[in-house]
Amino acid sequence: MGDTGEGLVSIGELARRSGLSVRTIRFYCDEGILESRRSAGGHRMFDSASATERLVLVRRLRALGLGLGSISAVLRGERSIEEVVAAESARLDVEFRALAWRRASVRAVENAGPAQRAERLALLAAAQDGGAAHDCLVRFWQRILAPVPRSDLDIWLYWNVPEPPADPSVDEVVAYAELAALVDTPGLNSAVRQQYWRHRPESIRDRRGLYADVGELLTDVVPLVSAGVPPRAGIELDRFVNAHAGARGESDSPRFRTQLLTDATDTDHRIHRYWALTGQLLGPRVTVGPTHHWLYDALVRTTDTSE
Known part of the structure; x- marks a missing residue:
């Protein structure tokens, strides 16, 4: 199951577009980072554009070493990317x-x-x-x-x-x-x-x-x-x-x-x-x-x- 034609994609198609594994996407759903809908058959379905954009951002922030708490704050609009990156930079200074x-x-x-x-x-x-x-x-x-x-x-x-x-x-x-x-x-x-x-x-x-x-x-x-x-x-x-x-x-x-x-x-x-x-x-x-x-x-x- 791929694109439904209604702007919704399956978890497999979303994995292909975002470069993340199906298992990782399921984890992000369980953690409340990504929202999904259920098809008539009970399968997870995602908005093609917004879900892909969201997962690409998550992947890039994770590549910088940011934790899920900081990433979730960005996705909820509670903190800006500049703020969480600055905080991570300060943390790394202390660690180094x-x-x-x-x-x-x-x-x-x-x-x-x-x-x-x-x-x-x-x-x-x-x-x-x-x-x-x-x-x-x-x-x-x-x-x-x-x-x-x-x-x-x-x-x-x-x-x-x-x-x-x-x-x-x-x-x-x-x-x-x-x-x-x-x-x-x-x-x-x-x-x-x-x-x-x-x-x-x-x-x-x-x-x-x-x-x-x-x-x-x-x-x-x-x-x-x-x-x-x-x-x-x-x-x-x-x-x-x-x-x-x-x-x-x-x-x-x-x-x-x-x-x-x-x-x-x-x-x-x-x-x-x-x-x-x-x-x-x-x-x-x-x-x-x-x-x-x-x-x-x-x-x-x-x-x-x-x-």
């Missing part, structure tokens, strides 16, 4: 990023020497997903910089916290996994808080103001670090001390400068390792780590701690 991360992790373990392999395997197994590792870094800095409002942190996080590479190399995936492991190290949170807020952070009256003043200062120190200027006395160091003094309701003095060095954690090897790895991932961008350490070195070189 995950696969790229796994590929780099597998190669990192494969390339490790026998003595390193077990340690590297443990490191990478703990950071199976780049997005999750990035979230750990963000939460770490949110705790460090609290109670600064989240709205004030966005630029800071963008500039200083590397995004997981979309297609990481072996070195990049290892570096990122190590960063995630570092922020989970016991005691690092308190060490970095001490470095950032300095001596007796509980005495700070205006933490938000201190954050803003130091942030502006660090931006001005970036060119000095980039140019290789040695840490020194001068306006940058004075601004650093005055920012901390003002936030505590005090004034700059030799005694206060000595206090800023009390219990300093700036030489903690974990902090230096963190910023070294960050620099490896961000490239030539100068982050807050080297600039903050430049000010610390300037303070050490110009402060008499023997008093």
